[in-house]
Amino acid sequence: MFKLRRYLAGHYAECVLAPLFKMLEALLQLLVPLVMAQVIDVGIATRDAGYVLWHGTLLVVMGVFAWAVAVTAQYFCSKLASAFGTALRDDLFRHVLSLSREDVERLGRATLVTRITNDSQQVQDGLNMFFRLILRSPFVTFGTVVAAFLVDGIEGAALLVAVLVSGAIVMGFMRVTTKRYREIQRGLDDVLLATTENLEGVRVLRAFRREDAERAAFSRTAETVRSRQVATGDISALVNPLTYVAINCGLIALLWFGGFQVNVGNLTQGQLVALVSYVSQALVELLKLTNLIVLLSKASACARRINEVFETRPSMADGPREAILAPGAPALAFDDVSFTYADGAGHALSHVSFELAPGRTLGVIGGTGSGKSTLASLAMRFYDATEGAVRVGGTDVRELTRASLRHVVSLVEQGATLFSGTIASNLRWGGPNAGEKDLEAALATAQAAGVVDGKGGLTAEVEQFGRNFSGGQRQRLAIARTLARRPGVLILDDSSSALDFATDAALRRAIARDCAGTAVITISQRVTAVRHADQILVLDGGRQVGLGTHEELLAGCPVYREICESQLTAEEVAR
Numbered sequence: 001m002f003k004l005r006r007y008l009a010g011h012y013a014e015c016v017l018a019p020l021f022k023m024l025e026a027l028l029q030l031l032v033p034l035v036m037a038q039v040i041d042v043g044i045a046t047r048d049a050g051y052v053l054w055h056g057t058l059l060v061v062m063g064v065f066a067w068a069v070a071v072t073a074q075y076f077c078s079k080l081a082s083a084f085g086t087a088l089r090d091d092l093f094r095h096v097l098s099l100s101r102e103d104v105e106r107l108g109r110a111t112l113v114t115r116i117t118n119d120s121q122q123v124q125d126g127l128n129m130f131f132r133l134i135l136r137s138p139f140v141t142f143g144t145v146v147a148a149f150l151v152d153g154i155e156g157a158a159l160l161v162a163v164l165v166s167g168a169i170v171m172g173f174m175r176v177t178t179k180r181y182r183e184i185q186r187g188l189d190d191v192l193l194a195t196t197e198n199l200e201g202v203r204v205l206r207a208f209r210r211e212d213a214e215r216a217a218f219s220r221t222a223e224t225v226r227s228r229q230v231a232t233g234d235i236s237a238l239v240n241p242l243t244y245v246a247i248n249c250g251l252i253a254l255l256w257f258g259g260f261q262v263n264v265g266n267l268t269q270g271q272l273v274a275l276v277s278y279v280s281q282a283l284v285e286l287l288k289l290t291n292l293i294v295l296l297s298k299a300s301a302c303a304r305r306i307n308e309v310f311e312t313r314p315s316m317a318d319g320p321r322e323a324i325l326a327p328g329a330p331a332l333a334f335d336d337v338s339f340t341y342a343d344g345a346g347h348a349l350s351h352v353s354f355e356l357a358p359g360r361t362l363g364v365i366g367g368t369g370s371g372k373s374t375l376a377s378l379a380m381r382f383y384d385a386t387e388g389a390v391r392v393g394g395t396d397v398r399e400l401t402r403a404s405l406r407h408v409v410s411l412v413e414q415g416a417t418l419f420s421g422t423i424a425s426n427l428r429w430g431g432p433n434a435g436e437k438d439l440e441a442a443l444a445t446a447q448a449a450g451v452v453d454g455k456g457g458l459t460a461e462v463e464q465f466g467r468n469f470s471g472g473q474r475q476r477l478a479i480a481r482t483l484a485r486r487p488g489v490l491i492l493d494d495s496s497s498a499l500d501f502a503t504d505a506a507l508r509r510a511i512a513r514d515c516a517g518t519a520v521i522t523i524s525q526r527v528t529a530v531r532h533a534d535q536i537l538v539l540d541g542g543r544q545v546g547l548g549t550h551e552e553l554l555a556g557c558p559v560y561r562e563i564c565e566s567q568l569t570a571e572e573v574a575r
């Protein structure tokens, strides 16, 4: 947790004021038994009503003052903890965004969500409690011991032993539980993963009647977390009673020796009442301290998980140069590129080379798993090539800033995702400064103008993930969003698979007409989508098995010819 102290920057005043006000409250609390002792030993003993009334009023004033001080302390603690939590979550989120896809996949998406949300909240709660109790509880506990020593040495020693035994119990408990809390948080990651997978794939799940199997699997995951929580709860449940036993043993000793002392006149009744009151206060504070330790154990387990994310440095460094499409240089070039996924068995792409000039088109075709999407990911620099180089405007993408690269090269992925908001807000993801006319032009090119009209215009609502749109509508809006950015290189990765053939053909014609200067890569398994491209790249099991025009490949690439023959009639192939 200590490593996260940087998020307290700018709030050092609250860091000091919050515990100080809590101390002040504790001080007032410690004075109460002394006033009470005076009331018993002087006011009641001498039957002095005025004395009792005056000290009673003093107690009320002290109570009101303590209340005001407590509220102020609470205000500082809450302000501090919420500022800390917000800064931590912001920075964590920003850091996760700076990681490459590979880093995110290695860490795990579900665990990142738990760490940004649940873990950071646990740290925030732990910190809130820490500032409330860190000075107050030890101060009250040891204050009562000191006060007891001042009244009588033997009583003080009895209380000190009881406090030390309780402290040892609490510390031992913290050692045992911190590790267990980390396991509980890991279990929560699994629950989140199962929940997201099931919710995202709910239709498939129903179609395959997998509800019962998935429900059983989910119950098993949830049960693991529950049993870990119960086991940790069983240990926690022991701490309070053990603390009670230790302190009450101290109380028995105090009453035992204190009774003798009162009898022989070494101690007054008021002093004994004050001592008993101190022991009760020490007990309450130790219980609070126990709760603090429980929260800190959780918080420290969560802080460690958060630090693991911060310690994951982005595996891809940003280059220093801005991406520009220099005249004369290919807009995009793959120079003998091979790539293997971190957990992949072999090359997902192997020795791929091509050059694409501005304004020209490239079709990429191949069977499932042949490496088409991987090629798009490398062009976007979601991953770095294992061998060879990917160049944009003649410069290796590793030398470019990712922001400028992704401004020049735009990708429409297979699964078109929209975000909650309006159609316009989604389109402006592509071009934040795009005017209404630009958006309308992009929509027209993407064959999406009808979609927008049907929904009531640019201000029509888009629900989460765009679920109030059909697959084909989402695809067209996603293409329009990318076109609004006016990219230099446009990659369409199977992004019109949900469109009927006529709309798909109209889309290709519109892109050719409206994006004359843009280099366009169309990735598809459909021959009709790529056959008119200036060049077609054929992939088979990650290997480049052909590069040329439709006619050249028909003549010289058996894999391409086979794909064509499986999809087109002999007449269509020849046409």
Ligand SMILES: Nc1ncnc2c1ncn2[C@@H]1O[C@H](COP(=O)(O)OP(=O)(O)OP(=O)(O)O)[C@@H](O)[C@H]1O
Binding pocket: 105, 341, 342, 343, 344, 348, 366, 367, 368, 369, 370, 371, 372, 373, 374, 375, 525
């Ligand atoms: N994130 C990943 N981690 C590990 N292996 C991956 C990952 N993504 C893809 N692969 C593997 O890389 C190979 C190429 O996958 P890719 O998605 O590029 O194929 P594709 O041609 O786009 O397939 P499709 O047409 O079915 O979408 C496949 O063997 C696939 O299993």
